[in-house]
Amino acid sequence: MSTSLIYRSGTVYEVLMRGLYGRHYDGRFQPISALIPAGASVVDVCCGPATLFTKHLQEKSVDYRGLDLNEGFIADLTRAGGRGEVWNVHADDPLPAADYLIMQASLYHFLPDPEAVVGRMLAAARTKVIIAEPIRNLATSDNRVLATIGRRFTNAGDGAQEARFTEPSLDAFFRGFGSRVSYRALIAGGREKLYVLDV
Numbered sequence: 001m002s003t004s005l006i007y008r009s010g011t012v013y014e015v016l017m018r019g020l021y022g023r024h025y026d027g028r029f030q031p032i033s034a035l036i037p038a039g040a041s042v043v044d045v046c047c048g049p050a051t052l053f054t055k056h057l058q059e060k061s062v063d064y065r066g067l068d069l070n071e072g073f074i075a076d077l078t079r080a081g082g083r084g085e086v087w088n089v090h091a092d093d094p095l096p097a098a099d100y101l102i103m104q105a106s107l108y109h110f111l112p113d114p115e116a117v118v119g120r121m122l123a124a125a126r127t128k129v130i131i132a133e134p135i136r137n138l139a140t141s142d143n144r145v146l147a148t149i150g151r152r153f154t155n156a157g158d159g160a161q162e163a164r165f166t167e168p169s170l171d172a173f174f175r176g177f178g179s180r181v182s183y184r185a186l187i188a189g190g191r192e193k194l195y196v197l198d199v
């Protein structure tokens with residue numbers, strides 16, 4: 001299964017994501033960074049090109065470790081001075097322990113059974129799990145051309161993923177974690193929703 005265009009390189013990914021999010025692109029990362037204290041340890045699950053680290057967490061001396069299926073993204077992260085590992089999160093292995101386990105814009109890759117990966121994140125986190133997920137995206141657009149682009153271009157190399165969350169379906173999913181959800185907020189101009197889970 002070949003990796004689709006958007007995941008071919010960190011540069012292509014950033015250009016396409018900036019196009020999608022417009023002026024709200026940088027607003028994806030700041031609210032997450034604000035929740036992480038200096039010196040904390042972080043495991044970023046499905047880190048992609050690790051912009052959260054290179055643009056925000058690196059300067060806070062956070063002990064960061066990024067995991068992603070994509071070798072190119074991990075190579076970029078290593079070159080940028082971060083720690084990363086090629087890791088298939090679909091495998092049942094326990095995730096590495098850290099104060100904060102983070103996942104951004106990647107929960108849809110685990111549909112139709114996202115509970116399992118969130119459970120493994122909770123098991124690995126010493127303090128909190130932070131998940132931000134798109135609730136408005138190309139793949140669920142009413143425009144068929146945009147929807148096809150959104151679905152086809154986000155194959156991470158482990159198969160095409162067509163389903164996406166909406167705000168009601170994401171809220172319904174996190175209601176299953178009850179009082180563990182201590183904070184929720186719209187970020188990036190309402191394009192993503194952020195949830196903080198206590199361990």
Ligand SMILES: C[S@@+](CC[C@H](N)C(=O)[O-])C[C@H]1O[C@@H](n2cnc3c(N)ncnc32)[C@H](O)[C@@H]1O
Binds near residue numbers: 046049087
């Ligand atoms: C939309 S990107 C999000 C990247 C980054 N977290 C961000 O918000 O910019 C989704 C990422 O999930 C990764 N991914 C998808 N399936 C994966 C899996 N089974 N194991 C590890 N990474 C995976 C892809 O390679 C891609 O980098």
